[in-house]
Amino acid sequence: MSQIQFTRNEQPKAKPDANHLGFGKYFTDHMLVMDYTEDQGWHDLQIVPYGPISLDPSAMVFHYGQEVFEGMKAYKTADGRISLFRPDMNLKRLNASCERISIPQVDPEALMEGIVELVSVDREWIPEGDDTSLYLRPFIIATEPCLGVRAAKEYKLMVILSPVGSYYPEGIHPVSIYVEDEYVRAVRGGTGMAKTSGNYASGIKAQEIAKLEGFSQVLWLDGVEKKYIEEVGSMNVFFKIGGEVITPELSGSILAGVTRDSAIALLRSWGLPVTERKLSVAELFQAARDGKLEEAFGTGTAAVISPIGTMKWGDEQISIAGGDTGEWSRKLYEAITGIQKGLLDDPFGWRQIIL
Amino acid sequence: MSQIQFTRNEQPKAKPDANHLGFGKYFTDHMLVMDYTEDQGWHDLQIVPYGPISLDPSAMVFHYGQEVFEGMKAYKTADGRISLFRPDMNLKRLNASCERISIPQVDPEALMEGIVELVSVDREWIPEGDDTSLYLRPFIIATEPCLGVRAAKEYKLMVILSPVGSYYPEGIHPVSIYVEDEYVRAVRGGTGMAKTSGNYASGIKAQEIAKLEGFSQVLWLDGVEKKYIEEVGSMNVFFKIGGEVITPELSGSILAGVTRDSAIALLRSWGLPVTERKLSVAELFQAARDGKLEEAFGTGTAAVISPIGTMKWGDEQISIAGGDTGEWSRKLYEAITGIQKGLLDDPFGWRQIIL
Ligand SMILES: Cc1ncc(COP(=O)(O)O)c(C=O)c1O
Numbered sequence: 001m002s003q004i005q006f007t008r009n010e011q012p013k014a015k016p017d018a019n020h021l022g023f024g025k026y027f028t029d030h031m032l033v034m035d036y037t038e039d040q041g042w043h044d045l046q047i048v049p050y051g052p053i054s055l056d057p058s059a060m061v062f063h064y065g066q067e068v069f070e071g072m073k074a075y076k077t078a079d080g081r082i083s084l085f086r087p088d089m090n091l092k093r094l095n096a097s098c099e100r101i102s103i104p105q106v107d108p109e110a111l112m113e114g115i116v117e118l119v120s121v122d123r124e125w126i127p128e129g130d131d132t133s134l135y136l137r138p139f140i141i142a143t144e145p146c147l148g149v150r151a152a153k154e155y156k157l158m159v160i161l162s163p164v165g166s167y168y169p170e171g172i173h174p175v176s177i178y179v180e181d182e183y184v185r186a187v188r189g190g191t192g193m194a195k196t197s198g199n200y201a202s203g204i205k206a207q208e209i210a211k212l213e214g215f216s217q218v219l220w221l222d223g224v225e226k227k228y229i230e231e232v233g234s235m236n237v238f239f240k241i242g243g244e245v246i247t248p249e250l251s252g253s254i255l256a257g258v259t260r261d262s263a264i265a266l267l268r269s270w271g272l273p274v275t276e277r278k279l280s281v282a283e284l285f286q287a288a289r290d291g292k293l294e295e296a297f298g299t300g301t302a303a304v305i306s307p308i309g310t311m312k313w314g315d316e317q318i319s320i321a322g323g324d325t326g327e328w329s330r331k332l333y334e335a336i337t338g339i340q341k342g343l344l345d346d347p348f349g350w351r352q353i354i355l
Numbered sequence: 356m357s358q359i360q361f362t363r364n365e366q367p368k369a370k371p372d373a374n375h376l377g378f379g380k381y382f383t384d385h386m387l388v389m390d391y392t393e394d395q396g397w398h399d400l401q402i403v404p405y406g407p408i409s410l411d412p413s414a415m416v417f418h419y420g421q422e423v424f425e426g427m428k429a430y431k432t433a434d435g436r437i438s439l440f441r442p443d444m445n446l447k448r449l450n451a452s453c454e455r456i457s458i459p460q461v462d463p464e465a466l467m468e469g470i471v472e473l474v475s476v477d478r479e480w481i482p483e484g485d486d487t488s489l490y491l492r493p494f495i496i497a498t499e500p501c502l503g504v505r506a507a508k509e510y511k512l513m514v515i516l517s518p519v520g521s522y523y524p525e526g527i528h529p530v531s532i533y534v535e536d537e538y539v540r541a542v543r544g545g546t547g548m549a550k551t552s553g554n555y556a557s558g559i560k561a562q563e564i565a566k567l568e569g570f571s572q573v574l575w576l577d578g579v580e581k582k583y584i585e586e587v588g589s590m591n592v593f594f595k596i597g598g599e600v601i602t603p604e605l606s607g608s609i610l611a612g613v614t615r616d617s618a619i620a621l622l623r624s625w626g627l628p629v630t631e632r633k634l635s636v637a638e639l640f641q642a643a644r645d646g647k648l649e650e651a652f653g654t655g656t657a658a659v660i661s662p663i664g665t666m667k668w669g670d671e672q673i674s675i676a677g678g679d680t681g682e683w684s685r686k687l688y689e690a691i692t693g694i695q696k697g698l699l700d701d702p703f704g705w706r707q708i709i710l
């Protein structure tokens with residue numbers, strides 16, 4: 001097992017029922033940890049039994065939120081192998097997030113090697129049912145025990161694994177969206193392009209309000225003019241208007257989704273024009289009134305493709321694709337999950353067989 | 356000791372040298388903890404030996420940043436008592452932060468009682484030198500072990516105590532400020548009015564750049580127009596221009612500082628006009644060029660008053676009050692610390708003698 005230190009969990013847990021996994025509720029028997037100090041840099045990558053970590057209450061992550069994370073999935077392929085989907089993009093984005101939050105860069109190759117070992121150790125945990133996979137959550141927290149607002153000098157990187165079912169209990173099913181025009185998730189010059197905990201904390205309240213009003217997700221507008229569409233929930237968002245697919249450009253306050261990038265490439269390969277540009281919610285609703293809004297969907301690792309059935313902005317509510325899963329949403333979902341699970345050809349070389 | 360559960364630390368630490376405390380580096384022998392579950396609400400307030408806490412790696416605080424905190428100080432007064440400064444405002448603000456971050460409200464009276472007990476238990480830790488005090492850090496973290504972006508169902512509240520010296524190694528001494536016009540700390544509709552970790556993570560990078568350029572703090576502009584002055588470092592900010600004191604209004608992206616509120620009241624009681632309004636950095640620099648910018652200072656619990664000696668915006672650098680500590684900065688510093696330490700009358704009833 002190369003030079004990675006490994007401590008086997010001698011008390012493995014019972015595996016959960018693969019039909020009721022939910023999302024992020026169960027964790028496997030092992031986890032990866034790696035520490036950073038000023039003297040040694042990143043060091044001591046280990047695979048150890050999954051279990052609680054012990055931190056000083058003054059650990060900086062508890063006070064000043066220096067944290068970044070990633071999310072990706074491992075799949076059992078049709079021929080019994082194990083694949084990841086474009087993990088290089090996740091590791092690159094992890095370092096981009098680190099850069100924004102002043103966390104030291106991680107060697108992507110060493111981390112990738114550790115991740116492969118970890119998945120290998122816990123491979124029995126990868127569920128096999130439809131819409132299931134093993135979710136990988138790498139994250140880094142500032143552990144230095146000090147109350148001073150500055151970059152920490154000590155960090156811990158961990159990777160934990162969770163067997164998951166559909167992100168939405170209903171599976172691929174149109175969601176209802178509420179256009180949020182009071183609360184803001186991120187702003188140009190802020191941290192929206194980084195995968196860092198504070199972005200998510202800031203979104204919880206709006207999401208609770210949307211739920212109370214009967215909607216399942218929030219559509220975020222830009223923080224400057226509250227006019228342009230940014231993301232939906234924790235997903236990037238696409239609209240098909242008059243035969244053209246439009247998705248918000250990566251302006252600095254939007255996360256550069258791996259699924260977003262993949263959806264753009266696939267749609268283009270199918271001959272559909274895709275434009276990355278600013279799209280105002282007013283333009284979108286006008287297109288809906290004119291009968292030109294043909295389809296809308298969110299993209300993200302957790303749900304892959306999330307068709308949008310209805311959308312409410314102020315007093316106006318629109319229905320999209322008759323409230324159903326549109327043609328291209330379904331095609332994308334099938335293409336991406338097909339590539340991930342080894343059921344389809346992989347023309348872009350996205351599937352990475354690791355075991 | 357009322358109904359608070361107390362476990363004495365049987366291995367008390369040696370106290371640090373009162374002349375080299377720094378800020379937030381040493382912690383006392385005990386801490387307060389209280390847990391929240393959906394069933395029981397906040398319960399089990401305890402005072403226990405200071406020490407590490409154990410959390411599942413999937414604890415939501417590590418991923419989605421649901422966290423709020425406060426900062427206040429306890430002082431030994433001239434006649435040997437122990438005082439806090441307007442702690443009711445901190446507890447009110449804690450709950451305001453909780454509201455924004457969807458954390459359940461805390462009973463301020465129960466928490467206050469716990470804080471008094473905790474300070475009492477560790478009263479020997481309150482340093483007595485000039486510019487020293489015992490810093491109190493209440494904070495709340497989401498502890499539920501689950502990877503789902505929503506409000507957690509389990510939380511832990513803690514209060515830790517740190518004997519501190521001057522926040523700035525130089526003591527009350529003019530600082531140099533860099534006007535940040537790329538990175539943004541907070542925006543209207545975001546979380547700037549809450550004391551939550553994500554706001555601080557987002558500011559670290561700009562602060563590092565400022566340090567590299569030889570400045571000690573960043574002046575933040577509003578996230579929408581990048582035109583109006585918001586805060587400086589982790590402080591509110593005041594300017595005296597042509598005899599009038601101006602401080603940014605509480606627009607929603609600025610923290611409502613306890614020191615800010617106190618400075619406004621004191622300045623007004625001394626007959627100075629104080630206006631809370633939008634102030635653009637262009638207006639400020641014009642006032643400086645016109646010779647009307649008489650004084651500038653930051654306010655905050657950590658440093659109390661931090662005079663601003665120089666300020667750089669783009670290519671222009673101005674010197675304020677001859678680069679020295681201005682008259683009103685000094686008066687405010689002496690008035691506030693005098694009230695805190697029981698050396699001066701307390702006309703507003705801000706000093707709360709707790710022991
Ligand atoms: C805010 C946000 N936007 C978009 C995405 C989609 O990114 P990806 O497709 O890489 O999962 C995520 C993560 O899943 C996210 O957290």
Ligand SMILES: Cc1ncc(COP(=O)(O)O)c(C=O)c1O
Nearest residue numbers: 589590591610612613614655656
């Ligand atoms: C962002 C920010 N602004 C202003 C302040 C000043 O608030 P207070 O005077 O209550 O300490 C603080 C905290 O110290 C802060 O963190």
